[in-house]
Amino acid sequence: MSLEFYFHPLSSFCQKVLIALYENDTPFTPRFVDFSGEGERADFLKLWPIGKFPLLRDTDKDRTIPESSIIIEYLAQNYPGKIALTPADPDLARQTRLRDRFYDLYVMAPMQQIVGDTLRPDGQNDPLGVRQAKALLETAYNMIDADMADKTWAMGESFCMADCAAGPALMYANAASPFGPGRKNVGAYLRRLMARPSFARAISEAAPYIKFFPMADKYHALYG
Numbered sequence: 001m002s003l004e005f006y007f008h009p010l011s012s013f014c015q016k017v018l019i020a021l022y023e024n025d026t027p028f029t030p031r032f033v034d035f036s037g038e039g040e041r042a043d044f045l046k047l048w049p050i051g052k053f054p055l056l057r058d059t060d061k062d063r064t065i066p067e068s069s070i071i072i073e074y075l076a077q078n079y080p081g082k083i084a085l086t087p088a089d090p091d092l093a094r095q096t097r098l099r100d101r102f103y104d105l106y107v108m109a110p111m112q113q114i115v116g117d118t119l120r121p122d123g124q125n126d127p128l129g130v131r132q133a134k135a136l137l138e139t140a141y142n143m144i145d146a147d148m149a150d151k152t153w154a155m156g157e158s159f160c161m162a163d164c165a166a167g168p169a170l171m172y173a174n175a176a177s178p179f180g181p182g183r184k185n186v187g188a189y190l191r192r193l194m195a196r197p198s199f200a201r202a203i204s205e206a207a208p209y210i211k212f213f214p215m216a217d218k219y220h221a222l223y224g
């Protein structure tokens with residue numbers, strides 16, 4: 001196998017795939033995405049014109065795989081490891097995908113909107129968009145808190161793709177718009193995720209870059 005993984009350690013969607021790679025000790029060559037030079041960005045756009053990372057290149061099969069969930073499914077199908085992150089049973093696989101979509105669309109996306117707003121030039125902020133993103137997070141937090149009342153991981157006792165999505169999504173979302181003390185289950189779930197060796201490794205590899213996270217002060221206040 002010859003896998004090249006294009007990523008940045010700080011990126012939530014990249015951490016999601018790193019968790020999957022580390023869970024199964026999948027060997028890969030890291031390709032650090034750095035768009036500070038126009039040449040690097042242009043080279044990346046040749047691989048994936050949408051310009052978003054993570055991205056996986058399977059050089060043996062000459063395949064380029066974008067999108068975090070699709071990368072995790074590709075790894076599961078082509079390079080399975082000891083942990084099946086997408087269950088073989090079709091009904092359980094569908095439920096896993098629903099939870100994975102939930103974390104991407106209703107936790108990662110509003111978190112990115114709130115964080116991204118802090119980077120906008122003066123006078124071009126979107127207060128209504130931020131309020132709507134925070135309201136969406138509140139709804140998502142309440143749903144997760146109820147869902148996680150009696151489970152260890154998103155699908156029960158087996159760690160899965162949805163947990164890979166949940167870890168970075170909840171960690172950064174809690175900094176952008178805190179869960180608050182009332183939501184014990186979502187807080188406990190995040191603590192379990194952050195203690196999981198695969199995610200703990202991704203977090204420690206991101207530590208040198210946290211100063212570039214626009215809400216670094218809030219991040220450090222929560223997680224040290």
Ligand SMILES: N[C@@H](CCC(=O)N[C@@H](CS)C(=O)NCC(=O)O)C(=O)O
Nearest residue numbers: 011012013051052053054067068069
């Ligand atoms: N749907 C994509 C989202 C990826 C994404 O939003 N990546 C961010 C980093 S976390 C990115 O590429 N940002 C750079 C940009 O938008 O220019 C996935 O699941 O991989």
